[in-house]
Amino acid sequence: MIRQEFRILRVDVSTGKGKIVLLGGRNEVAGGSGLAAMLYGRYGLPDKPWDDAAQPLIFAIGPLTGYFPLMSKMVCSFKSNYHNEYTESHAGGRAALSLRFTDLDALVIVGRAKKLSCLAIGTQALELKDASFLRGMDAEGSGKLIRKMFRDGGGHRSIMRIGPAGEGRLAMASINVDTYRHFGRMGGGAVMGAKNIKGILIHGDCDFPVPAGKAYSALYKDIYGKVTSTEMMRKYHNLGTPVNLAGLNDIASLPWNNLQRTADPAIASITGERFADETLLRNGACSGCPVGCIHIGFFREKMAVDNRYHYHQVAYDYEPIFAAGTMLGVTNTFDVLRILEAMEKAGLDAMSAGVALAWATEATARGLIAAKETVLPLAFGDAQAYLQAASHLGSGTTDFYKLLGQGTLRAAAVYGGSEFACVLGQEMAGYATGELFFAAQTLGFRHSHLDTGAYSYDQKNSDKDVHKAVDFLIADEPGRAFLTSMVGCLFARAVYTEEQLAECLAVIGFTGLAGSIPAASEHIRRLRWQVRAATGFSPENFSIPKRFYQVTTWKGPVDGGYMDSLKAEYGRKILELIGTVGITDSGPEKE
Amino acid sequence: MIADTSLPNKPEAPKMKQLTTPRLDQCIGCQSCALACARLVYKKLSWHTAGIRIHSAGGLSTGFVANRCLACDPAPCAEACPTGAFSSRRGGGVIVKADLCIRCGKCLAACPVEGICRDTLGNVYVCLHCGRCVDFCPQNCLEMVAVAGDAEGAA
Numbered sequence: 065m066i067r068q069e070f071r072i073l074r075v076d077v078s079t080g081k082g083k084i085v086l087l088g089g090r091n092e093v094a095g096g097s098g099l100a101a102m103l104y105g106r107y108g109l110p111d112k113p114w115d116d117a118a119q120p121l122i123f124a125i126g127p128l129t130g131y132f133p134l135m136s137k138m139v140c141s142f143k144s145n146y147h148n149e150y151t152e153s154h155a156g157g158r159a160a161l162s163l164r165f166t167d168l169d170a171l172v173i174v175g176r177a178k179k180l181s182c183l184a185i186g187t188q189a190l191e192l193k194d195a196s197f198l199r200g201m202d203a204e205g206s207g208k209l210i211r212k213m214f215r216d217g218g219g220h221r222s223i224m225r226i227g228p229a230g231e232g233r234l235a236m237a238s239i240n241v242d243t244y245r246h247f248g249r250m251g252g253g254a255v256m257g258a259k260n261i262k263g264i265l266i267h268g269d270c271d272f273p274v275p276a277g278k279a280y281s282a283l284y285k286d287i288y289g290k291v292t293s294t295e296m297m298r299k300y301h302n303l304g305t306p307v308n309l310a311g312l313n314d315i316a317s318l319p320w321n322n323l324q325r326t327a328d329p330a331i332a333s334i335t336g337e338r339f340a341d342e343t344l345l346r347n348g349a350c351s352g353c354p355v356g357c358i359h360i361g362f363f364r365e366k367m368a369v370d371n372r373y374h375y376h377q378v379a380y381d382y383e384p385i386f387a388a389g390t391m392l393g394v395t396n397t398f399d400v401l402r403i404l405e406a407m408e409k410a411g412l413d414a415m416s417a418g419v420a421l422a423w424a425t426e427a428t429a430r431g432l433i434a435a436k437e438t439v440l441p442l443a444f445g446d447a448q449a450y451l452q453a454a455s456h457l458g459s460g461t462t463d464f465y466k467l468l469g470q471g472t473l474r475a476a477a478v479y480g481g482s483e484f485a486c487v488l489g490q491e492m493a494g495y496a497t498g499e500l501f502f503a504a505q506t507l508g509f510r511h512s513h514l515d516t517g518a519y520s521y522d523q524k525n526s527d528k529d530v531h532k533a534v535d536f537l538i539a540d541e542p543g544r545a546f547l548t549s550m551v552g553c554l555f556a557r558a559v560y561t562e563e564q565l566a567e568c569l570a571v572i573g574f575t576g577l578a579g580s581i582p583a584a585s586e587h588i589r590r591l592r593w594q595v596r597a598a599t600g601f602s603p604e605n606f607s608i609p610k611r612f613y614q615v616t617t618w619k620g621p622v623d624g625g626y627m628d629s630l631k632a633e634y635g636r637k638i639l640e641l642i643g644t645v646g647i648t649d650s651g652p653e654k655e
Numbered sequence: 656m657i658a659d660t661s662l663p664n665k666p667e668a669p670k671m672k673q674l675t676t677p678r679l680d681q682c683i684g685c686q687s688c689a690l691a692c693a694r695l696v697y698k699k700l701s702w703h704t705a706g707i708r709i710h711s712a713g714g715l716s717t718g719f720v721a722n723r724c725l726a727c728d729p730a731p732c733a734e735a736c737p738t739g740a741f742s743s744r745r746g747g748g749v750i751v752k753a754d755l756c757i758r759c760g761k762c763l764a765a766c767p768v769e770g771i772c773r774d775t776l777g778n779v780y781v782c783l784h785c786g787r788c789v790d791f792c793p794q795n796c797l798e799m800v801a802v803a804g805d806a807e808g809a810a
Contacts, residue, residue, distance in 0.1 A: 220710050244715060348683050351702065
């Protein structure tokens, strides 16, 4: 329901008990990203390690979740085992609306369960069940059994779960959300694993009155029309994000073979069109989003000499294809899906896993590692090898893979080869667009290409004006932070302008927030950085590996001096932001 | 041509409409139809207390089903209702008078297809075959079809 206070469920999984907490701060932090940062400021232990039992694992939604189209994502925040700093990851699926209809703005999980367990919450339910029998089970099989463990609301719930990678507390471990979406980045799966939580089920079945009058429904209809009947979202609806593969290859910005090159004629066999023509089985949507950008491909396996087949469904997007395809030199669409499925089952972030295996392949070619480390020889384009390597990586079957699963730079620190590790804070996103992107992702809040508009700036600007570029990043960030506080899909940036968001907030009763979006946006941006700084963030913690200085894009060879200046200036600006904000006082808890 | 004098010379009964789901295999699970019904018909934000509810069947890999009124005629829910809150609707389905409902749940038990939903207070929600959800399906799964009205079956 529309309430100005945040309604939070804090569950201690060491006891299985929860507590409903009401907190203020709506007009300052809005929800989502801002709320998550505020909650970490309240419940987090900045000075303790990421896997301290008392560290919170936070899931937050925004004031518009469920009320408008595409307000369908959830923020997950935690102290990351990747860099031991505060971070966020975002996912769609059913999770956001499930939490909305559980009448919660956020779920905060603290403690460590005594046994591997599943947590189920609902409007009238809080249950922690022993799930020891799920130990080691992959994300797909776990989902099937969790559905059976909790019978109520079948077919209408959200189920988040981890695979072996999360149980093994790998820094590359993701949280699978409703089979086809993920809290992929920064090791959220490991945090669940550290809490001994295999799965989280959210069964939201309550309802709220809509605002009186016709204005709300009219505005909903207007926005629904924009996202379904205009060209604004067609890119995501049609080929989906893989439409970018050919375009980025054309401008020499698509990483190939561990970023040894940025374009390749082989793109012809691995474009968005090829995936759609050959593998696309069907489309899916996050709950509350009529765009339906989820593209689910299939591959089939022959299981006997006779014509006996079984088939598999795998969601694909631009960046998983980059990670399991071009980065590994794999150019068969079905092979890409096979590798992605292996990562999916293990519960690995596909981007990190793909980039890590690309590094391992080059390290093999350079003689730094051999089959005794990788179990089997790795070579660019060898899809069968990557299929097995992905499983080894996710399960940590050897000391080498256990180490690699903690991050490519950690493996490189032991075996050498950090200069060609494609790590920009975390294993890179699939945009080799140039200096600003490389610098911005290195320092980005969650090391996502969507942290900033740098990848887009690189594609449109060839000048080398450091201040103009960094001013662009700084000016652009508050709007993104506000939209991820709503928590809207960032694909909908063109629809949800500041004016549109103000109208949406006002019509459902958040008039105070509607009238203070610029101030709230700036406050949220700064608060997030400050919370991260409290956990140890400093620009000096992150460097740009040598490989990124050797890249050639449509603008020509990367200018190393320009890139260094961008990173230095962006870092300086972030430190300025960190130094000029006070942590939001959410007031006393009302219980 | 010989005139058929056996047919009564009276105006054709008005056409009633039913909500159908002829292309539900195109459903992507966005829930927009359920949200629209709840919002526009029942004045609620909900994906649950609505006349049409979208569920996956055995996980998201196996597609979706729509739980909704199939416009039975006669309607077993109306026959099971002990207080007359449910009555048969002309052209199939039911008309529900909420102020006559005692929230006993017998309508839910009588419905063979889980077409009726009940909230935690016992209030019931059923498709009125008004068609307001149709415009909010981005996949063109839903359709209103005209059926011959049946005056004798009207409430």
